[in-house]
Amino acid sequence: MKVVRYLLVLVLSLFSFQAIAHNLYLFAQYDGDEITGRAYYSDQSPAAETYVEAYQLGMGDNPELPIVSGKTDSSGHFVLPVTTTGPFKVVIDGPEGHRAERVADNIAKRAMGRSEFELLREDLHKLKDKIYLYDILGGIGYIFGLFGLFALLKAKREKQ
Known part of the structure; x- marks a missing residue:
């Protein structure tokens, strides 16, 4: 059930282009x-x-x-x-x-x-x-990296 929640959040965040802030x-x-x-x-x-x-x-x-x-x-x-x-x-x-x-x-x-x-x-x-595509992809990469770090720490905690 948790996996479904994470996937739902991921899909909704990818399709929320109108919510991207502009300066x-x-x-x-x-x-x-x-x-x-x-x-x-x-x-x-x-x-x-x-x-x-x-x-x-x-x-x-x-x-x-x-x-x-x-x-x-x-x-x-x-x-x-x-x-x-x-x-x-x-x-x-x-x-x-x-x-x-x-x-x-x-x-x-x-x-x-x-x-x-x-x-x-x-x-x-x-x-x-101007905001370029590589800026957006870099931001998404940071988010995935933080998510991976969180998953790694959680897996270590569950192992102990």
Whole structure:
């Protein structure tokens, strides 16, 4: 009967893909006039219509209050115009308690606006945060390893 329980738990855990947690990620950069970026989840879906706030680090009058706030668009992009200088911390609060923080990267202002370099940086950032199949298989391997260790210890205890 115990074997049936373990098999049932194993089968249910393998088919519960909708319950896999996802993280909220943030890409932000500052060019002197505005903070731009994109918010997305670990499955690369955009964090649409999500509130974004920017805080000035170091020289702000009140570090508790944001200097500018806004919302992401339907594709997760945002633009926050700023009038002060300095490093900025960008915070995004998503639904269900998701939250991401990042210090905006300072980049040189380009005459063309959004250049190929900025797009490349965003693509690299997204690839770094993506969940790959080997990550999932590695996690399943850890679970099986812990289960095997538990079974080994239990078998030793029953032998004695």
